[in-house]
Amino acid sequence: MSLFRQTLLFLSQRKELEEFFKHNPLAKQARSRFVAGDTRAEALEVTRKLNEEGFAVTLDYLGEEVTDPEQARAAAEEYAGALEEAAAEELNTGVSVKLSHLGVRIDEQLAFSNLMNIVERAARIDRFVRVDMEGSDLTEVTLKLVRRIRQSTPNIGAVIQSCLRRSDADIACLNREKISVRLVKGAYLEPENIAFQDEEDVTLYYMRLTEALIHSGTRPAFATHDEKLTEFIIDLADIFGLQKSDFEFQMLYGISQDLQKKLLGDRYRVRIYLPYGEDWYGYFMRRLAERPANLWFLLRHWKK
Ligand code: FDA
Numbered sequence: 214m215s216l217f218r219q220t221l222l223f224l225s226q227r228k229e230l231e232e233f234f235k236h237n238p239l240a241k242q243a244r245s246r247f248v249a250g251d252t253r254a255e256a257l258e259v260t261r262k263l264n265e266e267g268f269a270v271t272l273d274y275l276g277e278e279v280t281d282p283e284q285a286r287a288a289a290e291e292y293a294g295a296l297e298e299a300a301a302e303e304l305n306t307g308v309s310v311k312l313s314h315l316g317v318r319i320d321e322q323l324a325f326s327n328l329m330n331i332v333e334r335a336a337r338i339d340r341f342v343r344v345d346m347e348g349s350d351l352t353e354v355t356l357k358l359v360r361r362i363r364q365s366t367p368n369i370g371a372v373i374q375s376c377l378r379r380s381d382a383d384i385a386c387l388n389r390e391k392i393s394v395r396l397v398k399g400a401y402l403e404p405e406n407i408a409f410q411d412e413e414d415v416t417l418y419y420m421r422l423t424e425a426l427i428h429s430g431t432r433p434a435f436a437t438h439d440e441k442l443t444e445f446i447i448d449l450a451d452i453f454g455l456q457k458s459d460f461e462f463q464m465l466y467g468i469s470q471d472l473q474k475k476l477l478g479d480r481y482r483v484r485i486y487l488p489y490g491e492d493w494y495g496y497f498m499r500r501l502a503e504r505p506a507n508l509w510f511l512l513r514h515w516k517k
Pocket of ligand 1: 344345346347372374397398399400401436437438439440463464465468469485486499500501503504507
């Protein structure tokens with residue numbers, strides 16, 4: 214992993230810098246490339262437009278590392294409320310939630326009941342809840358809660374990161390329990406003993422995990438903007454005889470839009486991960502870390 218990326222990922226966890234960024238009008242303007250807006254209304258407006266183009270959506274109400282139980286409950290209410298409002302308007306969207314936003318750092322049981330609240334209300338309106346995967350200190354508890362809830366409600370899925378060496382065992386377990394997996398490369402800083410550091414190793418492992426998901430996964434979702442990987446996934450799905458509707462591609466709002474449109478044009482299912490809310494700093498910094506050119510994009514805004 215490059216020093217540049219490591220530095221930005223480190224800074225993404227610094228509260229002092231967060232305050233500076235959140236109150237800087239130019240940074241706020243730059244973040245609009247990756248974020249629908251501060252409010253639910255703005256997010257639903259963008260969802261409507263994406264749906265009209267043919268994309269499905271998963272809404273991410275931004276927030277993480279919550280330390281106040283009330284804030285965690287409020288986040289769960291916002292998620293369930295956004296889903297209910299979207300369903301009333303017949304929008305095609307699910308949600309992506311983070312356990313640290315739902316209070317897992319305070320108390321596992323609190324996060325469990327907040328997640329259950331969202332999943333049960335989503336089930337009533339036939340909507341899907343994906344639990345994002347955060348840093349490796351939360352991998353175990355995240356998979357535990359997803360598996361526990363999946364026993365009673367099928368509309369919940371997990372995320373697996375191909376940077377983590379443990380991931381083939383996790384996918385085997387989730388496949389056995391028919392839990393839908395979103396496969397990603399991984400966006401967090403992780404130590405070498407548990408995670409691949411070389412980008413090529415992360416990509417090779419992603420390919421190996423793709424095979425496991427295509428062979429025996431349940432409605433797998435491949436989340437990547439890596440065009441070569443999307444070609445590999447398409448070829449492998451063909452070889453194993455999957456229909457285009459048996460899996461989906463997922464991409465982040467504002468990133469690789471040409472590839473998003475190309476896959477949609479080729480009649481693959483494509484879902485856009487659409488963040489909204491005021492707590493955009495951590496998400497924004499991870500996007501900068503993924504691609505150095507994004508930093509120049511930000512600096513250009515600063516100069517203007
Ligand atoms: P890679 O980083 O190799 O990028 C391939 C190409 O895509 C680049 O060359 C560039 O053209 C473009 N690109 C990628 N990132 C870009 C950026 N930020 N700005 C501009 N262009 C960019 N991670 C995690 O740890 N937990 C999670 O729950 C999720 N969830 C998630 C959902 C969805 C829908 C997506 C697409 C991704 C995630 N991720 C995630 C993030 C993921 O782990 C990973 O960090 C990014 O997707 C970048 O990896 P790629 O596979 O796109 O490849």
